[in-house]
Amino acid sequence: MTFADLGLSPKVLSAVTDAGYTQPTPIQAGAIPHALLGKDILGIAQTGTGKTASFVLPMLTRLEKGRARARMPRTLILEPTRELAAQVEENFIRYGKNHKLNIALLIGGVSFDEQDKKLERGADVLIATPGRLLDHRERGKLLLNGVEILVIDEADRMLDMGFIPDIERICEMIPFTRQTLFFSATMPPEITKLTEKFLHAPVRVEVSKAASAATNIIQRLVKSGSKPWDKRETLRNLMKAEDAELKNAIIFCNRKVEVSELFRSLLKYDFDAGALHGDMDQRARMQMLANFRDGKLRYLVASDVAARGLDIPDVSHVFNYDVPIHAEDYVHRIGRTGRAGRSGKSFTIATKTDTKYIDAIERLIGNKIEWHDGDLSTVVASEGEDDAPRRGKGAPRRAGRKDDDRKDRGERKRGGEHRAGRSEDVAPVVVAQQHEQLDVAETAVAENGERRARKDAIRSDNTERKSSDRNEQRAPERGDTRPQRDNSRPARQRHQEDNDSTVGFGDDMPAFMRIVAKV
Numbered sequence: 174m175t176f177a178d179l180g181l182s183p184k185v186l187s188a189v190t191d192a193g194y195t196q197p198t199p200i201q202a203g204a205i206p207h208a209l210l211g212k213d214i215l216g217i218a219q220t221g222t223g224k225t226a227s228f229v230l231p232m233l234t235r236l237e238k239g240r241a242r243a244r245m246p247r248t249l250i251l252e253p254t255r256e257l258a259a260q261v262e263e264n265f266i267r268y269g270k271n272h273k274l275n276i277a278l279l280i281g282g283v284s285f286d287e288q289d290k291k292l293e294r295g296a297d298v299l300i301a302t303p304g305r306l307l308d309h310r311e312r313g314k315l316l317l318n319g320v321e322i323l324v325i326d327e328a329d330r331m332l333d334m335g336f337i338p339d340i341e342r343i344c345e346m347i348p349f350t351r352q353t354l355f356f357s358a359t360m361p362p363e364i365t366k367l368t369e370k371f372l373h374a375p376v377r378v379e380v381s382k383a384a385s386a387a388t389n390i391i392q393r394l395v396k397s398g399s400k401p402w403d404k405r406e407t408l409r410n411l412m413k414a415e416d417a418e419l420k421n422a423i424i425f426c427n428r429k430v431e432v433s434e435l436f437r438s439l440l441k442y443d444f445d446a447g448a449l450h451g452d453m454d455q456r457a458r459m460q461m462l463a464n465f466r467d468g469k470l471r472y473l474v475a476s477d478v479a480a481r482g483l484d485i486p487d488v489s490h491v492f493n494y495d496v497p498i499h500a501e502d503y504v505h506r507i508g509r510t511g512r513a514g515r516s517g518k519s520f521t522i523a524t525k526t527d528t529k530y531i532d533a534i535e536r537l538i539g540n541k542i543e544w545h546d547g548d549l550s551t552v553v554a555s556e557g558e559d560d561a562p563r564r565g566k567g568a569p570r571r572a573g574r575k576d577d578d579r580k581d582r583g584e585r586k587r588g589g590e591h592r593a594g595r596s597e598d599v600a601p602v603v604v605a606q607q608h609e610q611l612d613v614a615e616t617a618v619a620e621n622g623e624r625r626a627r628k629d630a631i632r633s634d635n636t637e638r639k640s641s642d643r644n645e646q647r648a649p650e651r652g653d654t655r656p657q658r659d660n661s662r663p664a665r666q667r668h669q670e671d672n673d674s675t676v677g678f679g680d681d682m683p684a685f686m687r688i689v690a691k692v
């Protein structure tokens with residue numbers, strides 16, 4: 174099947190050809206013809222499957238007739254996070270290059286005024302996070318009774334983030350006669366209920382993982398002492414060892430505090446790194462992401478939430494600085510590499526306290542992960558003898574070791590309380606100390622303007638957010654704090670019992686999973 178068989182308009186087909194796509198993906202082949210006929214769609218698919226184009230392309234074709242009126246958008250796309258919303262906007266710009274459409278993006282963290290102006294002009298396409306959309310509505314700046322097509326994307330993430338009541342409210346504000354395109358990676362009972370309430374005779378298109386997990390990603394576990402400076406040294410050694418093959422890498426940490434600390438440490442060691450986490454302001458996040466995507470940054474230190482669902486093609490390496498506490502996050506993380514059939518490598522730094530999390534990951538993926546250079550037994554033995562081990566027994570001393578030691582000793586001194594462990598309790602102390610660390614790091618790289626800009630961006634992670642964005646007030650991004658993550662567990666677990674085939678992987682289609690379409 175080709176795109177020409179799907180019924181898309183010539184303008185859309187031309188943009189698709191320019192994007193270099195030759196064949197529709199299964200979700201596109203399954204959804205587009207029905208969407209063009211005005212039918213409701215229930216798409217069960219994750220990011221990475223071509224899901225975005227499966228609704229953007231038919232919407233563009235349908236929008237060719239008619240035009241927008243002030244404050245009355247013609248279509249509405251709801252996304253759970255600002256990054257996903259911005260990504261959908263990029264898709265509209267790319268595929269809509271032959272159309273003259275007004276697109277408005279309503280997300281938190283940016284001023285209302287600009288957004289108001291776009292609404293006033295009349296939006297053909299309105300892309301929004303639920304909280305900001307409702308804020309605009311309550312300010313009387315937005316009328317939803319002209320919406321002809323409603324897209325609810327990543328519905329299961331909306332559920333995790335507590336947005337379902339908002340979604341219900343929004344659905345009730347939009348005319349009953351609308352077309353609804355509804356996407357979710359998984360179908361927990363709450364989501365099924367929502368679809369039963371708001372979809373009319375939907376065409377169900379499901380893209381699920383195959384039973385076997387063939388992999389084009391080389392996965393390795395790497396032993397390390399558990400102190401932060403041990404882990405940082407392990408990471409640096411790995412990065413240096415992989416240098417020849419490494420095009421770019423995402424380095425995942427479990428917590429925002431670790432993202433900040435590791436980012437600063439890497440800058441000190443002259444790695445070309447940026448950072449991405451949920452507390453950075455929106456502009457800084459988007460800029461950081463764009464720099465990474467464009468190859469201006471080689472390393473991106475990120476939290477799970479900041480990186481979820483983002484379309485960053487062609488990442489050669491993933492480093493897990495921390496073993497993820499939730500096994501499915503491992504699948505999301507390593508799924509950032511090896512996309513679109515390319516090969517990739519992932520290294521997970523493991524300490525002796527991580528064994529139960531590793532067991533859970535191996536159970537989930539149904540495979541043992543190989544150790545890169547011997548397992549943890551040597552590290553466990555040496556930690557018993559030495560309060561601050563630097564390497565596994567018998568590991569060779571590296572050249573440049575003294576320099577590394579000196580820099581890390583500095584960090585250790587400043588790191589103070591944080592040495593005690595990974596407990597959330599220590600976070601406030603660490604945050605307070607980061608200002609001091611930042612100053613030191615800033616002096617070290619004062620000549621480099623670009624780096625300084627990056628540090629300015631990360632500085633915002635220590636600043637209380639004052640945004641009126643309801644998304645953030647009500648539901649800080651999933652995964653940024655443990656209590657919130659825990660709240661999301663029951664829904665996910667229930668779902669895992671209900672539906673073996675998708676195992677609650679949330680928003681990403683891991684690249685090593687085959688796509689099977691059931692229409």
Ligand code: AMP
Pocket residue numbers: 194195196197198201219220221222223224225226484486
């Ligand atoms: P999505 O699932 O929408 O996040 O898309 C994942 C990636 O697949 C994006 O980088 C798209 O540009 C790309 N993509 C979408 N449709 C196709 C297609 N038919 N052929 C090749 N790549 C595609």
